[in-house]
Amino acid sequence: DAGVIQSPRHEVTEMGQEVTLRCKPISGHNSLFWYRQTMMRGLELLIYFNNNVPIDDSGMPEDRFSAKMPNASFSTLKIQPSEPRDSAVYFCASSALAGGTEQFFGPGTRLTVL
Amino acid sequence: DQQVKQNSPSLSVQEGRISILNCDYTNSMFDYFLWYKKYPAEGPTFLISISSIKDKNEDGRFTVFLNKSAKHLSLHIVPSQPGDSAVYFCAASAPGGVGSYQLTFGKGTKLSVIP
Numbered sequence: 001d002a003g004v005i006q007s008p009r010h011e012v013t014e015m016g017q018e019v020t021l022r023c024k025p026i027s028g029h030n031s032l033f034w035y036r037q038t039m040m041r042g043l044e045l046l047i048y049f050n051n052n053v054p055i056d057d058s059g060m061p062e063d064r065f066s067a068k069m070p071n072a073s074f075s076t077l078k079i080q081p082s083e084p085r086d087s088a089v090y091f092c093a094s095s096a097l098a099g100g101t102e103q104f105f106g107p108g109t110r111l112t113v114l
Numbered sequence: 115d116q117q118v119k120q121n122s123p124s125l126s127v128q129e130g131r132i133s134i135l136n137c138d139y140t141n142s143m144f145d146y147f148l149w150y151k152k153y154p155a156e157g158p159t160f161l162i163s164i165s166s167i168k169d170k171n172e173d174g175r176f177t178v179f180l181n182k183s184a185k186h187l188s189l190h191i192v193p194s195q196p197g198d199s200a201v202y203f204c205a206a207s208a209p210g211g212v213g214s215y216q217l218t219f220g221k222g223t224k225l226s227v228i229p
Contacts, residue, residue: 004157033217042221043158043203056216091157101146101207103217105157 002026004106006092012112018080021109024073025094033103034067034077035091043091049075082113117141118206120220127227133191135223137204140185144206148217149178149189152201161202162189194227201225 005024013019025032033048047057052069060067064083069075079086089110093103119138127133135149145166150158164171164178164187171178177190191198204220 035219043219045216045218048216093157101148101217102160102163105150105159107155107157 004092004094004104006090006106006109008109009107010110010112012114013082014114015083016081017113018078019082019086019111019113021077021090021092021111023075023077023092023106025075025092026104027073029094029096029104030072031095031103032069032075033093033095034075035093035105037089037091037108046077079111082111084113087111087113115140116220117144118204118218118220120202120204120223122223123221124224124226127194127225129196129227129229130193133189133194133198133225133227135189135191135202135204135225137187137189137220138185139187139206141206141208141218142185143208144218145209146207147178147180147187148205148207149176150203150205150219152203152222158203191225194225196227196229199225199227 007022031050034046035043037043046059047067048055049069065079067077089108091105091108093105095103117140148163149161151161152158162173162176162178164180169180180187201222201224203222205217207217
């Protein structure tokens, strides 16, 4: 089992550029979560999906952020345009719908916006 | 407004001694609590959990205690080992919609176990 896969692991971009982060959840998991980790705010839930449907996106900071899950094995988090304050580590996690609350995290994408 | 608080950003413990990590919460709807462990450049990994119907759960060297009246939980690691050095996150969930549950995380406590 490969676990949750995220790409890229590191992303450095300039302010104003579009950034796309990718996630492949664990096969068979029905729920997918996007988190952002910063020193100031810790781990924040941005959005989560159940069976590919966005359930709660109240954590998405601004309209510059958008997330999609076109199928059960792929999700993207897009920031357009990016700003320096978006610099953080972004984690994707997945869980089995009927498997309780344990979530399995990917290794994260460290985003730096210059 | 932080619903899950870990008031100690860091903790240092001698190898072989007990490590106690604390967590407080404010949302009385939380009914399930988890501890995650995170090494640098890796994602958090699940460590141990406890349901609100229990006050203690033990797994090897790790024990989680829950005091619902005080809205407080703690993680005990006995004996502490250098490999336990990591950031520990406390997380809580309340029943959510449509099956799965959201987790609310604390900011983490960095544990350093000194050989």
